[in-house]
Each structure stands twice: as structure tokens, then as C-alpha cells.
Amino acid sequence: MSSFADDTSPLSTPPSSLSEQENGSKAELVVEDSISENPFDNESSRILFDAVDQLQHCGASRHVAIPQLVIVGGQSTGKSSLLRSLTDIPFPVGTGCCTRFATRIVSKRTAPGTPNQFKITIVEPEVKVEGFVYPPNNDYEDYVHMGETLTADEFETVMNEVSANHMGIRSGKGPDKKNFATQVLRVELSGPARSYFSIVDIPGLFVNPNTVNEGEMHGIQSMIIEYMKKPENLVICVADAVTDVANQGIVHLASLHVSKERCVGVLTKCDMLRDDEETSRKIVNIATGREEHTTKPICDTWFVVRNRSSKEDRSFDLAHAEKQLFETAPWDEIDSGRRGTSMLRKHLSYLLSQGIRGNFPDIRARIQELLANAQKSRAALGDARPTHTDRLKYLREIIERYETHAAHALESPGSLDEQLRARNIVKVSNVEFAKLMLERGHTYQFEDPDMDPLAEVLRMKDEFPDNLFFSQGHSRPPSTPQKHQSFPSGRTPTKIPAKDEIGKDLREEIRRELRAFEGTQLFGLINPQVIPTLYRKQTQNWHKYAHQHIFTVANHVAVAAKGILELVCPADPISGNPRLHNGLLNVLQEFYEKSGQATLRELEKYSDRVSSHLLQTENPKYYERLKAWQTIRLLRSLASVSPDSDATAIYDRLHYTMEDNMVDAVHDILKVYYQISIEAYTRHVTHIIVENLVSGTNPEKGPLKGLSRDWVYSLGEDEVERLTREDETTIAKRAELDKQINELQTADSIARNATEATSNLS
Known part of the structure; x- marks a missing residue:
């Protein structure tokens, strides 16, 4: 509402005299020339x-x-x-x-x-x-x-x-x-x-x-x-x-x-x-x-x-x-x-008249705003609760509103404020977790981490003579050695990548594991324990990052739950119920801790199962990608062999029993299986473990789903009384709000009637 001191207030612009109007100079106020007698x-x-007098009389001037x-x-x-x-x-x-x-x-x-x-x-x-x-x-x-x-x-x-x-x-x-x-x-x-x-x-x-x-x-x-x-x-x-x-x-x-x-x-x-x-x-x-x-x-x-x-009485003029x-x-x-x-x-009289006319629309708008706020605060307090049935009804009504908003947070988050959109926030966290696993989930970096093996095979095939590849229905090549087919004129063979820093540490780790097991077996064999051992080392960061992700999601859900609680039962003593708010906040904290612990136990079991189980898969992508990588290895080896190479050089370059070739084989098997398993691990964490936490399907329900009508009905009479009992402050506040609402409703009626009565008058 504009005050009298505002530039738009009638009190800041007193009526001008006739001389001021005519000459434009700063003249003194001539009231009788510019103000009507009444x-x-x-x-x-x-x-x-x-209307203003009635507003003051009904107590509206206090508000x-x-x-x-x-x-x-x-x-x-x-x-x-x-x-x-x-x-x-x-x-x-x-x-x-x-x-x-x-x-x-x-x-x-x-x-x-x-x-x-x-x-x-x-x-x-x-x-x-x-x-x-x-x-x-x-x-x-x-x-x-x-x-x-x-x-x-x-x-x-x-x-x-x-x-x-x-x-x-x-x-x-x-x-x-x-x-x-x-x-x-x-x-x-x-x-x-x-x-x-x-x-x-x-x-x-x-x-x-x-x-x-x-x-x-x-x-x-x-x-x-x-x-x-x-x-x-x-x-x-x-x-x-x-x-x-x-x-x-x-x-x-x-x-x-x-x-x-x-x-x-x-x-x-x-x-x-x-x-x-x-x-x-x-x-x-x-x-x-x-x-x-x-x-x-x-x-x-x-x-x-x-x-x-x-000495001058009423008859004095x-x-x-x-x-x-x-x-x-x-x-x-x-x-x-x-x-x-x-x-x-x-x-x-003139100033009072102008002040009333100029400010009356704002007065009515302010009355309506205060009335709405007071009614909201009064609704948060509920009716008086002298009996257990009254207290239970009050608590159930608040929890039902909480359940409605919690369901919206998961099923239709767009209807809520941004910080309450649990589903959206969890989705973003899941995407960030998946990205983190892809970029930092491995202990050692694989070679060619960004290469698509299937696309690379197709590209490399175009660089080799056609008779090096055999399609279905063609006869196998003769077993007798053939003259090496040189590359067509103008065609450059595929260049073998230099052994740079990418993948170097992993290759060294593979080599160490191969040598550690070579004393227990014949030359030329890869011990079956090598790959599981390397797999456990390569995946040892998974549980750590998943653990962090669980905490992140749990905190996001807790923030949304607290926001919903503040919405349905504010902590503000004017518009809410601080005692009940704090009590329910403690309950949410308990749900948060129990559900978080249950989720971490579930993650622990799953991570242990992933790291200790036999390395098996029925995923067709495994065979397809592994074959592609092996083909790439073969083509690279062929490209590195010159026509005048002797048999020993060809053997060292191509035979699977050579250590470098064994390192390549282990690397490619580990890489393909790792890529498939990390996808499965990430999906299980985000779609099963995290979803159980968010949706409250665990035995220990999370804060969003734990605070429910079922929980209310599980409470004893003493617990309900402890949460909803009223102190003297609450009782006094309810009485004050009732009085304020009554005054503002009366004021709103007065202002509305005056507005309607003057709407067609000049």
C-alpha cells in the first residue's frame, strides 16, 4: 500500500493555487480556491x-x-x-x-x-x-x-x-x-x-x-x-x-x-x-x-x-x-x-478524503492477502485436540497431505517446486553416477578406450586385399604357403599405434599376473585365475563410487522430504506447528538412517557378489565385441609383417603363445567383459538399489514413503499425544488467529461492499 510520503500520494501534492496554475511559479497555497467546502x-x-470508519472500528487498523x-x-x-x-x-x-x-x-x-x-x-x-x-x-x-x-x-x-x-x-x-x-x-x-x-x-x-x-x-x-x-x-x-x-x-x-x-x-x-x-x-x-x-x-x-x-463559552463566535x-x-x-x-x-478534510480514495484499493487488496495468510496459518494449527481421536485425526490429515506431495515428487514432479522434484533430482544424480563410472570406474585405463571395435573392423577391411578375407560359401585357402600379397599401389597399410601411455599401466599389470602364474603351468598357457584376479583389481572402485552415489541420492530424497514436511506442516510458529514439525522431522531422520543403512547393506551384498562370482555371460555383445577386437589385433599384426620377414618374426608377431600376444588376449577379454559388466552393475545400482531407496520398497522405507498413514496407525496413544499435544502458546495462537480472521473477514466484507457501492459512482 502506498504511504502518504510516496510521490503518488495525495498528501505529497497539495492543491495548487490559481496563480500557480496560471503563472507556473511557486505560489502559496490558496485552499479556498481549490478545495470544495466539504x-x-x-x-x-x-x-x-x-467504510474506513467501520474498518477502524472493527479492529482492521491493527492489521x-x-x-x-x-x-x-x-x-x-x-x-x-x-x-x-x-x-x-x-x-x-x-x-x-x-x-x-x-x-x-x-x-x-x-x-x-x-x-x-x-x-x-x-x-x-x-x-x-x-x-x-x-x-x-x-x-x-x-x-x-x-x-x-x-x-x-x-x-x-x-x-x-x-x-x-x-x-x-x-x-x-x-x-x-x-x-x-x-x-x-x-x-x-x-x-x-x-x-x-x-x-x-x-x-x-x-x-x-x-x-x-x-x-x-x-x-x-x-x-x-x-x-x-x-x-x-x-x-x-x-x-x-x-x-x-x-x-x-x-x-x-x-x-x-x-x-x-x-x-x-x-x-x-x-x-x-x-x-x-x-x-x-x-x-x-x-x-x-x-x-x-x-x-x-x-x-x-x-x-x-x-x-x-x-471564559469564552459555546456562544462565542x-x-x-x-x-x-x-x-x-x-x-x-x-x-x-x-x-x-x-x-x-x-x-x-480534503487530505483525509484524498488519502482514503487513493489508498482504498490497496487497503482491500491487503485485507484479502492478510486474510488468506491467517486462514492458512489457522489451518496449519487445526482444531482443538482434547482427545486421542482428535489428535489422531489431526496427525492423519497432515500425513495424508504429505503422502500426496510425496507421490507427486516421484510420479508427477512438475507440479512441485524445483527443490521438491525428487524424481528429477535422482535422475540427474543417476546420469552423473553413470558418467563417473564410465570415466573413473576402472583402476587401470584400457587401450583404445573410445574406439568402436565393430566400426574399426569395417574400416580396416577396406585397407586389405580382398583375398585376405573369406566370406561364407567361399573355399578355404590352400594349406601350402602362398606368395605374400602386396598392397595395391597407392594404398597405405594400417599403422600400428605406438605403445604410448594409454593402457601402459594395465598391460604391465597383466604381464605381472601372467608371470606370477607361469611357474605352475606349461609354457604357452594362460592360467584361468589371471583374468578373475585382474577383474577384481579393475573393478575395485565400483563399490566406492556406488556408496557415494547412495549417500548423494539419500540426501536428495531427505531434502525433498523435509521440503514437503515444511509445506504441509511449517516450522514457523506463525503459520505452522513447530512442535509437530520437529517431531516429524525426527521421524524422517530415523527413516533416512534406517533406509540408508538397509540400502548400503544391499549394495554391499551385490558388490561382493559381482566381485566374487564366476566370470560368465550370455550377452551376445561379449562374443561380438571380443571377435572384433581379436580381428583388429590380427589385422594390425598382418600389417606389421613385411614380405621379406622370416618365419621366426612372423611367429613372434602372430602366435598366441608369445607373451605380448597373451597380454593382448587377456586385455581384450578383460576389456570386453568389463564393459558389459559395468553396464549391468550401473544399471542394477540405479534401477534396483537406488530405486528401492527412492520409492521406499525396501523393508526399511525411505523418508518419502515411510511417513504414511500406515505409520500413523502403527503409533501408540502416547506417541500420538507426544507429537500433537498443544502447549499454551499454541492454544493462545489459535485464539489470536480466530480473532484476527474474524476481524479480517468483517473488514473484507466492509471493503467489498464499499467497492461495489462506489463502482458506478464518480
Whole structure:
């Protein structure tokens, strides 16, 4: 909601005078030329005024920023006398602390012929005040006083009755004394001759606590500051013209806590300066903006008024007296729109009307937002739970909502926030795990790790003479040696890759294993234990990476589970239930630990089985790839044999019993089987072990699936009571939310009706 200090606020753009409009120069405000006599003569404005008054009366102002006039001043500055003139209420005027509590005055015009009426009630404060330490007192809640004419004597009687019997005022100093109250006296006036007006009077600021407790003095200052600080409040700062304005405490507070766009200054007791030309000139300079002093920045608009003295009764014509005073020098230098109480009331009515009209759409939107939030917080608390059945029902409803979101996290994650999409997060983790296994799963690097053997065989066949290859249906070559077929002219034989660093360590490891076993067997044989031994060494990283992956997935699932719990049962004490949230969080932690341990045990068994089982496979890819690699070895060997090589060189290059050829054979068998088995291992980890953890199909269900209705029904009565029992804070919070929701529902109805009623009006 926009505040009065905003550039778009009506309070930041006071109406321009005719001379300013015509000349474009900075002219002084001419209120009577630009403001109607009564801004609330417009039906739409009256409807909104009534709506705002009802909103304040129903307590909505404690939750929503509602524009209002607030009058503040120091002790004995003439504030009460000014209020009598503005509101026609006989406020007590005298020395000492007369105002003991804030007073809201609301004036409304009724239809012609209707009687004058007044209604006095006591309502709760709309600001929290520090400094007052009073015991709770609800004696004010049912107070109502009504009548037709509020006389000075009757109002004084009401003030005394309210102070002593309903607000607990006990004047004096001491621990058993109470000089002020935080509640607000609401005085509503109505009649056919009244105008629309509303103002809040705050007790006057005082410096020396001669007759009150010192803490109460600070409490009053705190109350004034809290009303000043509210950005929706238009502050009328009353200063005594007789006293140096720059030294008055209320002016200093206003300079600290009120932006000048929403502050209107009023200089009272101007009639007491008739014989003081120097002070009169200074006050005139302040009102006209010509005085360079410390009070100038607090506001752009100053009014001068004459007070009604205690000797001047209701028959005294104050307007005429003010006119006589302010039409004389030097007062006549002040713009006529800023002279006198009637002009001040007219200006304040305009600002109040504009503030209400400009901010009403935001007021309604804010009410709806607060109502939705309060209803959400109230729903999180549930109904009162005095019995086991009530507590079980409350817990089951929360867990059912949790189950719904958990199912969405796995089956339709797109409907949830990103951090709750467990299925998506686990999928990404599985892809990263598969990539890690492919790149770093082996202990030693294989030769030609990125080569496709089938494609390489096809490429190499094209480089050799056709009669080196025999298709099905062709006769076998004769057994007698044939003349070596040279390569066609211009064709380069396949180059044998140099034995670089890629695969070097693995070849050396294979060679060591072959030599380790050669003492137990005949030359030319490969011991059957060589490949299983190398396979275990080559796959020893698998379990480590899979173990890390399980932890990663478990943590992702736990984060999603915690997020869902926060969604259905927030930890925030305002919108949720911290006790139940923490209890269920401990349960999720228990599910996390048990399911994680069960999953790791499953992984341990599977990894042991993979590393210790016989190396067997029925996968046709094994035979296909192995044959391709062996063919590549053969073709490379053929390409390395020159036509003039002797038999020994050919034997060393081609015969399988030679150590290098045995290393090649073991390497290729190990490589092909490794590639097939790592695919199977990765798939089993991601599709079986991890999926069991995520979907909760293990005996020890994970956090996403473990927190379920079955779990709720497995709890004993003591466990349900421990999780869902209510402390005094929860009970008080439920009551406060019920009250807030009731107030906001009433406020929403008021705002909606006013909006509908004014929708077709200008």
C-alpha cells in the first residue's frame, strides 16, 4: 500500500493555487480556491469514509494501513482547545495532564430531520506501546454511552467514569498508580448539520514527570512516536506560538519520525501575541516559509489559529474572532487559506478524503492477502485436540497431505517446486553416477578406450586385399604357403599405434599376473585365475563410487522430504506447528538412517557378489565385441609383417603363445567383459538399489514413503499425544488467529461492499 510520503500520494501534492496554475511559479497555497467546502459531499467519498470508519472500528487498523488524521502536541500547547474547535466536542481545557488516553473522534452527517446523536465506546489500541507496565484489564470492553447532545458537563462525567471505572486510572506517583491507559476512547457524533471528519487525539508530550511515574512519561513518548511512524497517518503537529517553536519537544519528534509530506503544522495561541510584535513576526515568517530555522523541514504547510479561552463559552463566535485577528498586520501576510480553524478543518478534510480514495484499493487488496495468510496459518494449527481421536485425526490429515506431495515428487514432479522434484533430482544424480563410472570406474585405463571395435573392423577391411578375407560359401585357402600379397599401389597399410601411455599401466599389470602364474603351468598357457584376479583389481572402485552415489541420492530424497514436511506442516510458529514439525522431522531422520543403512547393506551384498562370482555371460555383445577386437589385433599384426620377414618374426608377431600376444588376449577379454559388466552393475545400482531407496520398497522405507498413514496407525496413544499435544502458546495462537480472521473477514466484507457501492459512482 502506498504511504502518504510516496510521490503518488495525495498528501505529497497539495492543491495548487490559481496563480500557480496560471503563472507556473511557486505560489502559496490558496485552499479556498481549490478545495470544495466539504470534500465528503460526494456520495462516493462518503461511502468510503464510512467504510474506513467501520474498518477502524472493527479492529482492521491493527492489521492494515488505513489513512487517518492524528493530532499531537506538547503539554499545555492548546491542543485540547483546538480539538474543541475542530470537532465541537467540549474537551476539558486546563493545566496539567488532561488527556489520559488516545481519543478517536468521528463525525458524520445524517439525513435532514434526523436527530443529533453521540455514541462513546472504548476500543483496543492500534499500536503497541513500550514503557507502560500495566496489569491486564478488560473492564472497558462492554462500555457504551449514548445520547443526543454531548454537553461539557456530561462529557466531563463520562471522562471521569471511563478513567476510574473502565480504564483503571489512579492519578499520582507510586507503584500502585496508573496515570494513562493504552486503550482508545471512541466518540462518534452524527447529525444533519455535522460534517464528515475523523481525527485521533494522542496524549500530550511532557518533559517533567512531576505528578506521574517516570516510566509513564516514556510510555507517552513511545505512543506518540508509534503513531507518528505509521506511514499512512497524516500528523497534525501542534506548536505553541508563545514559546520558541524550535525548542518544543513535539516539533523535534516530528522532525525525526514524520516525513514533511504528511505533516501539517499548527501554531496555536496566536491571539496571545497582540503586544509582542517580534514574536508575531517570527510566527508569520514560519507560516509563510520565510523563516530560516530548524523547524522548517518538518512540514511544508503551517496554519495559524486562535484559541478559545476558558471564559469564552459555546456562544462565542470563534470564526469571527479569528477573522478579526488574522486580517490585521502582520497576520494578513499569511495566505488566507492557512488562517483560522475553519480553513484548517477544510484542509484536513480534503487530505483525509484524498488519502482514503487513493489508498482504498490497496487497503482491500491487503485485507484479502492478510486474510488468506491467517486462514492458512489457522489451518496449519487445526482444531482443538482434547482427545486421542482428535489428535489422531489431526496427525492423519497432515500425513495424508504429505503422502500426496510425496507421490507427486516421484510420479508427477512438475507440479512441485524445483527443490521438491525428487524424481528429477535422482535422475540427474543417476546420469552423473553413470558418467563417473564410465570415466573413473576402472583402476587401470584400457587401450583404445573410445574406439568402436565393430566400426574399426569395417574400416580396416577396406585397407586389405580382398583375398585376405573369406566370406561364407567361399573355399578355404590352400594349406601350402602362398606368395605374400602386396598392397595395391597407392594404398597405405594400417599403422600400428605406438605403445604410448594409454593402457601402459594395465598391460604391465597383466604381464605381472601372467608371470606370477607361469611357474605352475606349461609354457604357452594362460592360467584361468589371471583374468578373475585382474577383474577384481579393475573393478575395485565400483563399490566406492556406488556408496557415494547412495549417500548423494539419500540426501536428495531427505531434502525433498523435509521440503514437503515444511509445506504441509511449517516450522514457523506463525503459520505452522513447530512442535509437530520437529517431531516429524525426527521421524524422517530415523527413516533416512534406517533406509540408508538397509540400502548400503544391499549394495554391499551385490558388490561382493559381482566381485566374487564366476566370470560368465550370455550377452551376445561379449562374443561380438571380443571377435572384433581379436580381428583388429590380427589385422594390425598382418600389417606389421613385411614380405621379406622370416618365419621366426612372423611367429613372434602372430602366435598366441608369445607373451605380448597373451597380454593382448587377456586385455581384450578383460576389456570386453568389463564393459558389459559395468553396464549391468550401473544399471542394477540405479534401477534396483537406488530405486528401492527412492520409492521406499525396501523393508526399511525411505523418508518419502515411510511417513504414511500406515505409520500413523502403527503409533501408540502416547506417541500420538507426544507429537500433537498443544502447549499454551499454541492454544493462545489459535485464539489470536480466530480473532484476527474474524476481524479480517468483517473488514473484507466492509471493503467489498464499499467497492461495489462506489463502482458506478464518480
